[in-house]
Amino acid sequence: MIDSSLTARKLSETDFLLVASPGYVAAKGVPGRLADLDKHTCIVFAKGRERYPWSLRVGKDAVSYVPHGSLLTGDAEHIRAAVLCGLGIAQAPYWLMAEEIHSGQAQVLLPDLQPERVPIHLVYPAGRRVPKRVKVFIEYLVSAFARTEC
Template identity: 25%
Template sequence: MDRLYLMTVFVAVAEKESFAGAARQLGMSPPAVTRAIATLEARLAVKLLDRTTRYVRVTEVGQGYLQDARRIIIAADEADHAVVGGNAEPRGHLVVTAPVLFGRMYVMPGIIDYLRAHPGTDVSALFLDRVVNMMEEGVDVGIRIGELGDSSYRALRVGQVRRVVCASPAYLDQFGIPTVPEELTGHTLVVASSMSARADWRFQCQGKALTLQVKPRLVVSSNDAAIEAALRGIGLTRVMSYQIAPMLASGELKIVLSEFETPPVPIHIIHREGRHASAKIRCFIDLMAARLRADSSLA
């Protein structure tokens, strides 16, 4: 059997921790998967997988081979994509993830443009306010806000956002504009996504970090709700700048304490494929990168 084929089967079994799961992923029969693994182990004269009727686990020696096999498969895929070239028409299913509000406001318009431009594609959008394990959940492209902790992904920086404190003009007219973070303790505060009656708001003062423990009068479960409360003049809230970009442009909300903001947070487009990514992924990344970089609210 072809060595690259055997490696591909082994990687699938290792990642799925299941012969049946690998068979479904590869479109093979379970016996064919079993034969491929047996052939590979016989060729290498080592045991790559421990398996019982209840589980499949990669052995210690198999872990090293798994990493090498992944690199070889990626290199082979990149070589294939390089031969196909950059003019291939995007086709197939694309899975995209992003934070909920960012996805609705910035990613969804890009997805619509992408689908209109490439009729041979379809898209699943996972807008979730949690870090998605792209490999386990079958995600092709992710938009992440924040520093990246996993260097295994290919990342393209496309913008940045700020953490800002804001309120309605009516609230500020009635209760005054805070000039230093400590003055927030005398204001009505709205906090999103906290189960506690207290929250930490971080600032930067003369180059030094400042953490202010605030006691909100209103705690809500979503940023949408916190923004709505601020729009209705109940108090100040702290959100990402992109989340209130339309309200800032219309004058419905105003930012305060801007000179005490922490450093901007980067936005990246990430994916797991190499520099010769498939046409469906490459075209989507190019489209989204151009859109996000052109948006002044993300500069």
């Protein structure tokens, strides 16, 4: 059901990347194709014990890959920390790992499997009753996302 009391505004789009630390890659090797992920430890985003599948692209086809691994978390910062500690491969949004990718603390794996970009939306109450501080924050986010590449 659509809630007409809310407004969504697209801020940007982001890539979802497969990432690992150089230490993990040095110890376990670089996967060369999708099937190779089965031989690697994955850091899994999950709700309880329900693993969220990774959305990947093989050629022109979108595929869903259910990662395996013993580290399950519902927190993006935990995923980031686990990657940096060399605990495995994760699928993460670019904005979460951008600094680490640019500094060499993390590297992108299997870039040909990268799925379509995912939109980032800001959702807020519609109408004229939006408090001024919320409007100012919305404009700040719009401006900030316009200056950065996600």
